[in-house]
């Protein structure tokens with residue numbers, strides 16, 4: 001009986017290790033999808049937080065989860081996102097999240113942050129000094145694989161840009177509703193950031209949004 005108990009315990013532990021994300025990944029809390037500030041109030045409050053005096057306190061994981069959900073979260077079952085994607089394709093712009101604890105890729109299907117690296121890269125990615133002290137950076141990247149059905153490079157760029165426009169506006173609005181400071185940044189050290197993230201050839205960094213409280 002003891003032997004059986006021991007073996008069942010080993011099997012359960014192994015299954016748990018196989019099925020749960022590795023320890024460095026972060027399971028995000030459920031995003032806030034009800035209540036809160038109304039849309040029209042958020043539209044009135046949407047603004048970029050000043051770069052020179054950017055909010056320096058970190059966001060809670062709940063706020064980060066809600067902001068990421070607003071950018072590419074599922075809002076209708078298994079196929080339907082908070083932003084429009086051509087032909088209803090899964091999001092072909094993905095988000096890497098730079099925190100002091102490392103860099104993660106947002107997995108919208110699992111609502112989790114998948115570890116990319118343990119390095120704090122926030123002081124290496126922006127061309128402006130204040131980016132280094134922003135508690136969180138969301139790097140928006142177009143995926144070559146996600147856009148592979150399209151043969152025309154101009155069309156790929158256009159569709160990715162439209163997605164980024166919708167995503168960043170949602171990020172601004174959700175941030176306004178949560179009282180989180182946000183700023184769109186184009187002045188990125190593109191080549192260095194690409195190499196730090198180790199993203200595949202063909203994937204392109206489009207912008208960075210910095211967040212802080």
Ligand SMILES: Cc1cc2nc3c(=O)[nH]c(=O)nc-3n(C[C@H](O)[C@H](O)[C@H](O)COP(=O)(O)O)c2cc1C
Nearest residue numbers: 046047048049050051128183184185186187188207
């Ligand atoms: C396409 C685009 C690129 C931007 N790039 C930068 C940037 O590199 N650095 C920065 O500090 N702000 C950047 N911004 C933020 C703008 O400066 C800001 O949105 C503008 O001053 C208007 O302010 P508002 O967002 O509060 O309306 C960018 C905004 C957009 C839309």
